[in-house]
Amino acid sequence: MNYRKSIEKAFDYSKALTDKGKVATYIPELANVDPTKFGVHMTTLDGQGFGLGHHLEKFSIQSIAKVLSLTLAYKILGEKIWKRVDVEPSGTKFDSLLLLDTNNGIPRNPFVNSGALVICDILMSHLGNAHKEFLAFVRDLSGLPNLVYSDKIADSEKATGYRNVALCNFIKSFGNIENDPAEVLDFYFDLCSLEMNCEQLARTFSFLANGGSKISDDTKIISTSQSKRINALMLTCGFYDESGEFAFKVGLPGKSGVGGGVVALYPHNYTIAVWSPGLNPKGNSYLGMKFLEKLTTHSELTIF
């Protein structure tokens, strides 16, 4: 595996940084996580893997799961999905209500909270039991038959997630949520509560580096075109108000979560997951961003 040296170098560099960012506190359960955790794992398309640090410890993947719910909804509905949510960067914070007003309840993209809520609503309208069927989908993608939602985390977020309640009801007031907002929120909080370690997360996302097919058995999950489009969305919208900066400094499609996880991928090559719970002011993993910037700068391998 020829990336090993670059990974080790970037890992050592990032680990030595004294500033580790600030652990998210707005979800009480996440505030308890040890801020010194730092793990990274890369999976190449030929099935090799390489990990460092706490890469085998589970963490809350949070918003990273939004790529998976989008994938399932896109697989089911195809291009019709874009009538309900747009594909443009928002230029605003992840939980902003600002642009919904001017866009008649059409969220800017599926990765801001408002967009992810609409995707949840779509899945609920098209699946008999969205909670169960989405879990089955992620179990299949990840190869983790025992994966479950974390009630502790979902409950913790439910108890304090007033802004998401506001968002969901605001979109409902425009008619762009079909189901009961309380039920959509329940599903949304479940989805965000999934836990994986870096190795599992990298594996789960590797179908997006592989033209839409699982690397384990080459099963087609979504078409190559759909896979490319999800990658494009991750690049333009995967890091909220810092998406431009990530494209600029790292140069790979990726997605972050407030749990401190980041997954990124180099199409036709590899998928990489990093975890460090401290966040930068924009809400993305502080060390995760530093590590990936260092990695792609050193390896000079980016999509640009």
Added chain:
Amino acid sequence: MNYRKSIEKAFDYSKALTDKGKVATYIPELANVDPTKFGVHMTTLDGQGFGLGHHLEKFSIQSIAKVLSLTLAYKILGEKIWKRVDVEPSGTKFDSLLLLDTNNGIPRNPFVNSGALVICDILMSHLGNAHKEFLAFVRDLSGLPNLVYSDKIADSEKATGYRNVALCNFIKSFGNIENDPAEVLDFYFDLCSLEMNCEQLARTFSFLANGGSKISDDTKIISTSQSKRINALMLTCGFYDESGEFAFKVGLPGKSGVGGGVVALYPHNYTIAVWSPGLNPKGNSYLGMKFLEKLTTHSELTIF
């Protein structure tokens, strides 16, 4: 040249569309352009070229020139440039004043009008004669020693460009314009008045597909890292409020202008320029967008 068939197919498809968009009218001189013009030219890294339609007719490249002014400023100042302008998509129209207020006069990126004005200001502060030296820079990049600004177009825009006057003075009120706003605007209107044909435009931009070096003589214009970063910026911010859509549907870094030109590039492979004066509602070439979407969908060659 193996892209030839894909280009021909996409060209014929686009040419047959009855809707050609609407020619921009806010710059009087541009309103006179024949809406049926349609040309395309591709240049590969090994120096081959292939053109169709009106690919040898000159048109006003307008905002496409903003990539070239950014290149020169980036070359001169390096990363310090980002203290004056950000690298995030705006989520708003190209001439919006909205976000300047909340960002203390720091434009969201160098390709919205406000950002391009700041880049002009930077060049004026660092060059003896910005008009002349920028022209020399573009002459060298394009291999066109006789290239000149079009006074007719610059004057036409100057006579009606009230919103750009507003933008420049608004940024000046925050202290992020150092020179006299009227002089910065003069340079900005000159810059936007450059004219090229598709073949020249594709050639001029080919250094960005080539890691920052001209393909004619391999001269280094900017570093590989800088070249990648400009490509990243084109991907996230090159099409104003439609940047996400372009990344999503076309999947290449690119830049458009209200003259109906679009340039896009596939790193390590090719640069392509399209021209069709009719614009879509977001202000990008209607046929240009259709053509490029068709081309990359057919060839399946995108950065994602």
Added chain:
Amino acid sequence: MNYRKSIEKAFDYSKALTDKGKVATYIPELANVDPTKFGVHMTTLDGQGFGLGHHLEKFSIQSIAKVLSLTLAYKILGEKIWKRVDVEPSGTKFDSLLLLDTNNGIPRNPFVNSGALVICDILMSHLGNAHKEFLAFVRDLSGLPNLVYSDKIADSEKATGYRNVALCNFIKSFGNIENDPAEVLDFYFDLCSLEMNCEQLARTFSFLANGGSKISDDTKIISTSQSKRINALMLTCGFYDESGEFAFKVGLPGKSGVGGGVVALYPHNYTIAVWSPGLNPKGNSYLGMKFLEKLTTHSELTIF
């Protein structure tokens, strides 16, 4: 009673208008109201009254009740209340979420929905049973011992009031709602469900034309200064995005509701209530506004 002639003239003028505005449809129960209803009643400080049209038919006073909840909260807390809500016109629609974001969850004034929700929250925190005690307060003010909330209207609004749910949870996310948002909303919907006829409404509000004392028995409800301040708030903020227009054309402090009611008062002189269910595009009674403009233009008696 010397206003009689002016009232009759303005009433006849308004009644003859063919355009009657559009009955509100977003609360299903309100959509059933007969659009041709039109009543008006004036009460002078010396206890005389004069009514015309359907002035003795009950209607849903809706947001007009927000002046009464503010009065009770102001009476209880005094000037401390203004730490939780501001006193500035909003420049936006009645249910806008826009400014909450920039003001950290402090609503612009107590008459936009967000502000009225905060007032409800304040009453819930300071009263044993806010529903019951507020009703007792309004019964006393109006002299209507049998006044009750309308369950039918409250339930109708509860079933469709997603935007108010959004507002309340959004403010809660900033910490400016102390109680459970669902309970605050319950109280808010109750409050808006009160029904009165024009005669009762004019009588209920007459304490604000009388320096804060009931005209029936001269009981002090609030201080003169508080009474003046509530009048000032009605003048600058009582008609949402049309407050300036009302001050400009009518020139009296007043408050409207989507049920088509408007109450206005001329300090030291009279209180007047109008009801006509058809609304203008800004959500205020179409005939109500026309009538009051005509009345004050004819009588030349305004605060200006």
Added chain:
Amino acid sequence: MNYRKSIEKAFDYSKALTDKGKVATYIPELANVDPTKFGVHMTTLDGQGFGLGHHLEKFSIQSIAKVLSLTLAYKILGEKIWKRVDVEPSGTKFDSLLLLDTNNGIPRNPFVNSGALVICDILMSHLGNAHKEFLAFVRDLSGLPNLVYSDKIADSEKATGYRNVALCNFIKSFGNIENDPAEVLDFYFDLCSLEMNCEQLARTFSFLANGGSKISDDTKIISTSQSKRINALMLTCGFYDESGEFAFKVGLPGKSGVGGGVVALYPHNYTIAVWSPGLNPKGNSYLGMKFLEKLTTHSELTIF
């Protein structure tokens, strides 16, 4: 004169305050004014006057002049004027560009800078020489035949007024400025450069307390209805983002300027002018606001 005691009390109270606010620095010439200046003058309708402190020292009336330009434009055009500018409070800062975008270049009211620029444009379109004829109008109102524009102040503001240049060109881009923006700005800066002392200012504005007629010779300047409407506008929009607070705490129509002047009036009674150059954070005279609040609280004489 029965207000004398109230004025003295409020003057002494305000003068003793150690915080005097901050003198405006964005117009260089204003920054030189002595921050300890404090004067007040009241003129009653029966022609009596009473002054205290530096009430006979001239200061730059700045935005207070916008009421006079509105008066002249309203006198000339009548109600047609409201097609060009609205009558609603803005909810934003005095030089905001925010709402212009959503209102297609129609300023929210004639007292925010954007609205005052449109009024200047109207005067220029309807008068042979707006500078000269407006000055003649103010000379007549004030009874000051030698009143002139202050070149020193106008030039100082012209040299730094980038935001006003931005505003004027922005409105021009929507087509709501008919003349050359540079000439409109020249007139605007002239208008703002007028200087008066408190006694002169109170006298000049007394026609608005007198139903539109000068008190010196009872000449009709504008109709009673127009006079009432200008008073209503001052009440809802006279103090920028603090208009609600002024109505709430002072309860009189009024207008402030960044030179530290405030004029307010009690219809049918008196006109009062205060001057203290230190401003509060919203840009209104710190002592001026304190003085007027104290005065009306003590006298209990407000329009509410």
